[in-house]
Amino acid sequence: MRPEHTHVPALPPSPHADGNCRAVASVLARVGDKWSVLVIMMLIDGPVRFNELKRMIGGISQRMLTLTLRGLERDGLVTRTIFPTIPPRVDYELTDLGRGLAQPVQALGKWAFEHLPEIEGARTSFDARNGQG
Amino acid sequence: MRPEHTHVPALPPSPHADGNCRAVASVLARVGDKWSVLVIMMLIDGPVRFNELKRMIGGISQRMLTLTLRGLERDGLVTRTIFPTIPPRVDYELTDLGRGLAQPVQALGKWAFEHLPEIEGARTSFDARNGQG
DNA sequence: CTGTATCCGACGTGATACTG
């Protein structure tokens, strides 16, 4: 038995980046979510319906779209507006917070787009080097 | 050789891009990687050794650090310099590409940090609403 | 010190079927 191992209460006493780092990481995780960014991008132009969104993204399952939208809504990035009509209609729209997030995300996306050749080249080169031995 | 492949058959006339979206998504995925961003941040000041990195991050396993660094190296974001000494020493350093990426990432991190209260507030509010009813 | 290989649990993801 290792009593010392079972009890892990202490977190590293980092001076600056301790709790904040974690919290920021959670936001970064949202951005890194396979679908979140796509959804945000699709909502930039204005409110979009559920299936419309699903159609625009293409390749996302109903489940994942629902979960993604839930997460986004939870973080206060999108709003969900229900129209109690028949058939039911639900609009998703970016909040101010969401639009604010979209900006740095777009900057990142722009960077990614511009440097795609370099990255893909680096990958090819690396794979070749690795593959050859 | 496949001449067909070199010619990029049909790109959609969409202004949002379609095939590019995928590629960009892969870069976003890197950013969303739990550890990649942290590693990049740690390397901004200059080259860092393996265990030093592991220590700075704190909470990352040896395996994950290795894999993360591999991925970063593959994408041409960091370089790996081996000093054939005893004991062996390996320095990891950001490339120009990596430093370039660090910029928008930092912008995103800054945004995240500044809007943490709002996001956490939204989460609490959402959870309360969801929990109660 | 710097990695690699292996086992194993946790979680994300998708397909399907069902409800309002």
Next chain:
DNA sequence: CAGTATCACGTCGGATACAG
């Protein structure tokens, strides 16, 4: 049309042991 519930699968991630 919008959303939930369930199951099955693959990958991610950590702990450990081992190697150069």
